Amino acid sequence: MEKQQDLRISVRTIPDSALRFVGFLSFFDRYGTPPMLVALSLGTSLSFAQAVQLVASYALFYAIGQPIWGVLSDRFGRLAVLRAALIGAGLGAVASIMFTDYLPLLIARSLTGFMFGALYPTLMTLLGDTRTGVERARGLSDLQIYSSLGTTLATLASGALATYANWRLVFLLPALGCVAALYSLRKAAEPEHSRSGFKFRAALRPMNLALYAIVFLEGGLLMGLLTYIVPALQESGVAIGLAGALGCAFALGVILGARLMRRLVARIGRTWLIGGGGLLLCAAFLPSAFAPSPASYTLTAFFLGAANAIMHSSMQGWATDISPDARATTVSLFVFALFAGASAATYLTADLAQNGHYGQIFGIGLALSLLLVAVATGTHALWRRMHPAS
Template sequence: MRATGFLSFYDRFATAPMLVLITREEHVSLDNAVQLVTVYVLLYALGQPVWGLLSDRLGRLRVLRLALVGALVGSAASVAAPGFAALLAARAVTGLFVGSLFPSMLTIVGDSYDGAARAREISSLQTFTALGTTVATLAAGALAVWWDWRVVFAVTAVGAAVFLVLLRRVRLPDGGGTRRDIRSAFTAWPLWTYGLGVLEGAILLGILTYIVPALERDGVSTELAGVLGATYGVGIIGGACLAKRTVARVGRTVMIAIGSATLFVAFLLASLSQSVVPLTVTAVLIGTSNAFLHSSLQGWATDVAPTARATTVSVFVCSAFLGSAAATGVTAGLTRHGYGPVFAATCVATVMLAVLAVGSHAAWSRRRTG
């Protein structure tokens, strides 16, 4: 399960480091090459609610196997693509199917664990997704230069094939005897978590996009800026190890508060100075916040509508993606004269997120136990 999480984030972040090389070999402009990432992320996000509905209707393992088959076919087609148009179509298909993998893992964790054990498993899963992100960020470009960019996509195809074989031995209680009520995923509390997902995705994932460009604006080379930006993954890994030890002692509401406070400090540092050290520390702290805040909100999404867990988790993930896209779209024009004002505004938004998330989760917990 954790290795599947690794594979999904490896494939999601593997294309961007190879874009310049692909432009040369496929004889397309960089603007066209960027579409490889755009269509992938678009299909990745839009497919989330569909996969959730299918998982609640058909069962977890069926959807997981279907997603791995699609990832295998899409990645193999990416390797064999005879031209850029075919590659673009193959990456779109791959994004659609890979998009099901991580929500499926979260749903299975929600079905299989409760309380602090669930939080620890989500943290472990996050550790492996962070490793996938880091490996893709650091190694995909190197593999493409040393061998061929097609090798990077072949890794996903091989991984999907291996996991399909391993899944033949796996048995899950795919909802036998469990009542499914898809409508419960669209009641008041789930809708509230989706709204928080949009806001958190905007802050944590959307504004994170500006760390590497801000480093480059400060005079750091593109290669070094990418390495320093990848310390975000180091923050997730370290934060996940710390979160696993903390959650049983303090509970999810306090975890959300810790993650929000960490995120506030991260963007406060970035707003005060956009030089190498503050921005690198910011990247690490955003990763640490991800391990506390994002994993806690994801855990809440697995709890808030148990009879439609897969649908709820998938819509929450989609909400975070939509928030990320909205944040970059709204703030892109504000960065022409520097990134400080954007980071400062994000500090204010983080305070709002903290008040809303901590307060509402505390209220939900009281209502649930009461």
């Protein structure tokens, strides 16, 4: 108990505003590229499919870095990883503005994704270290709100900036944000007891592996297919600026869903929250699968955001609970699986998107989301029976 109190005091030396800004920044960069895919392909030597592959490669290397960042965080501490990743992310973002050819841009975006991959899991780990139960769930919901604001601004601004100014500005802004984040952390002290050594084996228990498999599928549906909302709107005849605004229905869904989640978490068990959020995910794909249109794509974006706030935040809480003795490594593997799934989904559907078959893409999403609901709720219910005190 005394150690936990010491840890809470130490963490409070890290400004809340700095942590919120890092959450904002990580999602601004993650979602800044999809709304400008068309403008990026027009302003460079890239085809549209190659521009999509930049997003997929970013997500892949974001995922690949997760086990590495988790082990380093458990070994050297949370703030050490946070600062190192911000430096690397800033350098990667600067490199991204220097090239117009496919291969160097692919390398630059892959490096940037690898570095930005450390930010959000580290914030999740800090919440897992310092909060429990309802307090932790609400902290994760609050973090999602700030992250969704990053998603909103990126969705609104990046397409317009790339179209009417220069696509390089979309990569320059995160570079400046990394400098600002490092400055905000200049006086922060490393939380006590955040170094616990290598814990890889503890993060590979059978139930952990089941969780990673579930979130791989969730990542493909929730994040991989979200990439196509703005391009689908443009394909249906919506102007780039309006497409970005309609795409922000995702962020509205996250914000409203997170507010609802704060009320539900004290009244409803996590298994039910995962199931309810999963049904929202099914509802997200339903209109665009059967009646593709600007209105249905906007509804898809909104319900994807709500599913993110309810289902995915519940999955995040599960990840922070499942192996307290290897929390950073477990969370990082969880995020690895999430973004690996997102990357796989984007790669596998890039040709369909190239040909404008967005209704077919969202139809596949609907079928797989029904499978996800059944598997995720059943597995979590089993884990709860095995660990009733968790």
